[in-house]
Amino acid sequence: MVPRYARAEMTAIWSPEQRFRIWFEIEAHATEALADLGVVPKAAAQALWDWWATNPAIDVPAIDAIEAVTKHDVIAFLTWVAEQVGDQARFMHQGMTSSDVLDTCLAVQLARASDILIADLDKLLEVLKRRAIEHKMTPAIGRSHGIHAEPVTFGLKMAEAYAEFDRARKRLIAAREDVATCAISGAVGTFANIDPAVEAHVAARLGLTVEPVSTQVIPRDRHAMFFATLGVIASSIERLATEVRHLQRTEVLEAEEYFSPGQKGSSAMPHKRNPVLTENLTGLARMVRGYVTPALENVALWHERDISHSSVERYIGPDATITLDFALARLTGVIDKLLVYPERMQKNMDRMGGLIHSQRVLLALTQAGVSREDAYAIVQRNAMKVWESDGALSLMELLKADPEVTAALSPQEIEDRFDLGYHLKHVDTIFARVFG
């Protein structure tokens, strides 16, 4: 975890204190269920909850000190709780295995992390929708291969991103469902020493589903799917960040990351405003993607479990969720305040002197009876002049002055072929599809 790429709410999920709080809740709910089954006294569960109701601080250093002796984190925690709660605490954890607590805790953490990420996506979607509608009809050149193609609108770019992050949201909900399971099934998953009813109770209380069949641990294909999904979402972040980086290039400059009016650019060069936030997002996306493979390698544990997955999860559990949360929030801020320059978009589109409309002229000539070969030659020779002038000449004006063209098309007919509206007539349809 890199502090500068971390936000408080998500980071808190992974703090030792928070982990111990979840452990307690699991143990207390389980004790409650054991009491219902008559395995332990009702007073034991009551004692735990009574103490909890006092909203006790978790003394992490004290627990760590015990662990230094016991060499076992869960036992250290239980020992500390027993010191606080007293004699009744000895009924905790009966028939359970450490992984029951650890894996169920991880499920709670990943579910809560998912909730934050889903809320992040909701905010991003809201901003994308607003900017999409704002620029629904702001014309901009569409580019394939980095080369001017045909007109689109800036709103369409935002709508594409909206649709992509809406898919991200659906995928994240599915991924959350995948990891939000509870296993309290004992040393090898057979419930030899604990009734399945305990698992069902804890699951219900924590908002998890019951893991149908566990070994000592919850199967790691679930977590692999979760982290793979984060990797896909990170890649979508990179896509939108790359778009902004391109648009902010000196030669393009159709949009810029926000800078305040009074803000100084780098020294005396006012153009030196760098897309550092979206470059940063590009790097963060690489990291979140990088966590996918370790998560995939975690799946093939040996037999009923080995513990190789554990160290991996100590890294990627926090790192992937904290980084993605930060990245989504940063991207939302970038889009929210993105400086959009419609005039420059128009200027860039005009930069080719109208060449982007040459195909429509070609078609019009053909429809007016000129042979396809002749039409092509006519358009091509005018287009080449525009091209060689580096956009100083206008294709429309050249065509209006070309007798072979005017023989077939009236000035108005020529002008009609340079109509941007032709390209934008289905924007409403697309917006209706995306935003309903």
Place this chain on the structure above:
Amino acid sequence: MVPRYARAEMTAIWSPEQRFRIWFEIEAHATEALADLGVVPKAAAQALWDWWATNPAIDVPAIDAIEAVTKHDVIAFLTWVAEQVGDQARFMHQGMTSSDVLDTCLAVQLARASDILIADLDKLLEVLKRRAIEHKMTPAIGRSHGIHAEPVTFGLKMAEAYAEFDRARKRLIAAREDVATCAISGAVGTFANIDPAVEAHVAARLGLTVEPVSTQVIPRDRHAMFFATLGVIASSIERLATEVRHLQRTEVLEAEEYFSPGQKGSSAMPHKRNPVLTENLTGLARMVRGYVTPALENVALWHERDISHSSVERYIGPDATITLDFALARLTGVIDKLLVYPERMQKNMDRMGGLIHSQRVLLALTQAGVSREDAYAIVQRNAMKVWESDGALSLMELLKADPEVTAALSPQEIEDRFDLGYHLKHVDTIFARVFG
């Protein structure tokens, strides 16, 4: 694609001929829709379908020869079709862009590949279920960290795999849905030269959904999610393959990949039967996982598209689906015919002289009034003797001969603590969860 790891049906999806067949269907359906809109003559669509009804062979070399001249695959194909169909073919492809054909074709291919993979999973699930039920109550030692823990059954191992591949199936269905979209939206996705109704028509005919908003291409987060899902499934294959490899080790030998009764082992050593199929599956899983990152890197295309994704997909489209199909079928065969040795499972379980039951004895002593400290010391000293004998001594017999034990527990009470049934009492519950 490595021929020895490829099966015919899946490979066929990626053949040039099959690709051209799908291209034709897309073009013909589109022409049909254009005819309905009055943009092209109805006779044009009819001519295409009439030719198609003759079930014509696709002359791949002829098309390749045209491409060598035109340097454009879609144009080469259209030219060849026009040669076959005649004049009416000139109305094909009107207002469309090459990517409309290429991306929609890829969607069809991935959807069909998914259908094969889902069928593969169905077969694997069927076999896993059969072996699970067959060995539902076949006891085997459960292992954590490769070390004996407590008893499970071999059927439980199969049930775990069943549940995991059932999740794989659900994920694959979701991934299929993600990629099975149709885009016929023109050069930059604005439908400038083609009515959205064409897209809707083609989508319906090919069993795809309409891509709500495309650029020149279908967004690649969809494909990234698809290949990431294959990577997760491959990891689950590796997990089950690794289990078999462990079980077949000389010292464990609880199960073996099938060999026919008369089959010779390596030279004179009858024990030299190697788990080569599951080792192979381990390697194949690495490959399918390896394709995930390139797919993730494909997402951030520039602006309305660049073509960097195309070469990647020429590799991983076939390689990932063909390899996974082969691996699923191979795994199904391995499980179907797996030689399972219940006697050896029992022998391995007994190998520790009953130490796996020591905890239950400890508990029984405590419940019989022995202090926890004393009980621990009693059990521990007997357990150590068993351990040092390398399993030659029996913990149960030692306990029956220990006066401090017999003072607290009757011989029957001691024997009861060595009851396997205690560990297996919830197997029914778990099976009901998994198999319904």
Place this chain on the structure above:
Amino acid sequence: MVPRYARAEMTAIWSPEQRFRIWFEIEAHATEALADLGVVPKAAAQALWDWWATNPAIDVPAIDAIEAVTKHDVIAFLTWVAEQVGDQARFMHQGMTSSDVLDTCLAVQLARASDILIADLDKLLEVLKRRAIEHKMTPAIGRSHGIHAEPVTFGLKMAEAYAEFDRARKRLIAAREDVATCAISGAVGTFANIDPAVEAHVAARLGLTVEPVSTQVIPRDRHAMFFATLGVIASSIERLATEVRHLQRTEVLEAEEYFSPGQKGSSAMPHKRNPVLTENLTGLARMVRGYVTPALENVALWHERDISHSSVERYIGPDATITLDFALARLTGVIDKLLVYPERMQKNMDRMGGLIHSQRVLLALTQAGVSREDAYAIVQRNAMKVWESDGALSLMELLKADPEVTAALSPQEIEDRFDLGYHLKHVDTIFARVFG
């Protein structure tokens, strides 16, 4: 392997025929050494070489047919050779294990593949050097974050690439050394049934070094290092390809992939020349990188070997080397024929109206006695005018007309600050470092 991204010479290394040829050489050299040791008759080795001297065709289908029966590739090959050579062939392979042949063959293949790749790099370096010298003093704007910074030269860009691929060459030589080892050490690497002198002999004959300690196989950290190195080289390819893609953007257009004078751009739009080769290289780089992780996962084989690495190598051995060979050749062609537009480079540099020189003016004013605060304000207000004019105004002209500037600096002194030569004075030094 994707045929369109494969060249004949590299592909041939991986053909079945070539593999069998290498196998034969290994076996024949080994038999020769065994004869020298008196283990087998000299006539046996002679018989093998006599047959080989007839330059026999390798009948791959015949060998495959035998393998279909024996289920063992090396035995099938030996059987076929025996059929050709006759009785003396029975002395082949004595004391050897299949992996001795397979792993040593792979070493030969990777060494030969390395030689081709090194030659590829030599050609690329030659072309880069030529273009670097050609454009040593062709000024172009340097960009950080995609934003104009200070001037460089196009030759410097080429020199950077030269230095990077020169490092690639050194790394590849080291990687080749890593994999070019010979192991003929028997079933578990102990030379139980074969004298180490055989290994030494075969290694010397095939230009390999002796593997100091093998198990049944050559350790796979060697191969991991090899493929990781290819992944780094692929990333360098992507870097240069990305540079070309940027330079070819419509708005930048400082360079273009070659197109022949008569070649048609897409339809009527003469600007529609897409950087498809470098986009393709970007995708190919993703693939070669994607093979790194499977190679890393191959290292941790179980005990003295498991065969999980084998399937992985059947894919990535050919795919990584063939793809990288193709990519290097393609990149060489792109750079060799790259259309470079110095006028456009100048125009882009001028596009900011001279703002890139503002810092030098600031410094000159300070040195002429103006306070830093005042100097900054003076430069900034003129720079802002230029910026707001979108480059239509000239910073130099504005400064010359600003009394506060002219009070401190003469027109000549102002002009001197706009001297490109200032930025290029150390280009010679850098070239001397790179090219010697």
Place this chain on the structure above:
Amino acid sequence: MVPRYARAEMTAIWSPEQRFRIWFEIEAHATEALADLGVVPKAAAQALWDWWATNPAIDVPAIDAIEAVTKHDVIAFLTWVAEQVGDQARFMHQGMTSSDVLDTCLAVQLARASDILIADLDKLLEVLKRRAIEHKMTPAIGRSHGIHAEPVTFGLKMAEAYAEFDRARKRLIAAREDVATCAISGAVGTFANIDPAVEAHVAARLGLTVEPVSTQVIPRDRHAMFFATLGVIASSIERLATEVRHLQRTEVLEAEEYFSPGQKGSSAMPHKRNPVLTENLTGLARMVRGYVTPALENVALWHERDISHSSVERYIGPDATITLDFALARLTGVIDKLLVYPERMQKNMDRMGGLIHSQRVLLALTQAGVSREDAYAIVQRNAMKVWESDGALSLMELLKADPEVTAALSPQEIEDRFDLGYHLKHVDTIFARVFG
């Protein structure tokens, strides 16, 4: 960075304080060189070193507070230093760009990290060599595919690991050389505002080589190669860790991670000693490998630089080196104190009743004149009896009792074929190769 997988010395390299110390050294050395060139007063450099000689504490919070205002880390640092040093400090950083400091600092950090890692490898090699020599002639069964093959020695396993980590050491030295370069070349690498002599001076003082050609930054193929090398080393760690995990399995138990004599196993089961350290190493290896791909993706920066690499390096710079350092130290401890059980190795080897020698008997019979077919049948039928007895019968005894065998071989001749020494006769040769 996960604190429990971090050691102090390596972690210190990446602390803010240490980074600022390196920054200062770079700036002070540069100022010194500038003074030598007459660009700044000699007193300026002297003032910096005078202050440094007081061994001042670095006030990180104070610098952070300045950065919160300036939004620029290098400027914040320079400002703080100026506050400490006084007026002479204004000559620092003249003509330099932030990346000159940042990238050269990273080079120093990676070089120092490499030195620690090389020292780690030296310790590991020393321990491996000691254990190799200790167990040079301790026989153990060699396994291919997890199945018993032929005898090796435990010392050979250690020698293999020694050779592998010796290669790791060579690779790391090469990787260190790759990243230990100094660039002080200004905003776009042209030395426009700073003489190359400054770079040469700083490089010499910091023990770096001069970067022949930089842009604004040092090219990232260097760093990619560095992190790829760490990934290969991590994979070698995984290999040795996996070997230990296998050897510690309940059924194998040829070696165990150390536990102190009085240490309690899990509860009453004395066999429950888990290979948790080597399982942990397996997970850590996954993480270090996971950092390779982000490093590869960092290579293709745009033009003269974009800043996307920076966030990636903030993660993987510390995480990869700290994790690998910890893993190497942990592995060294595991091997150093590994409990090795030669009796169990012998017992496992005998477990097959001598089947591992069957091939030598077969050969002896053939050499004694029995036809190969008959010899095979004789050996096979005895071997099958041994196999079916699960090792209870002895192949040697059965052969001695088989008239067809005794007709050809004397009892002594039979016994000779069961000689372990036959397999170990070249161990000396191999050790001489590995250890010199």
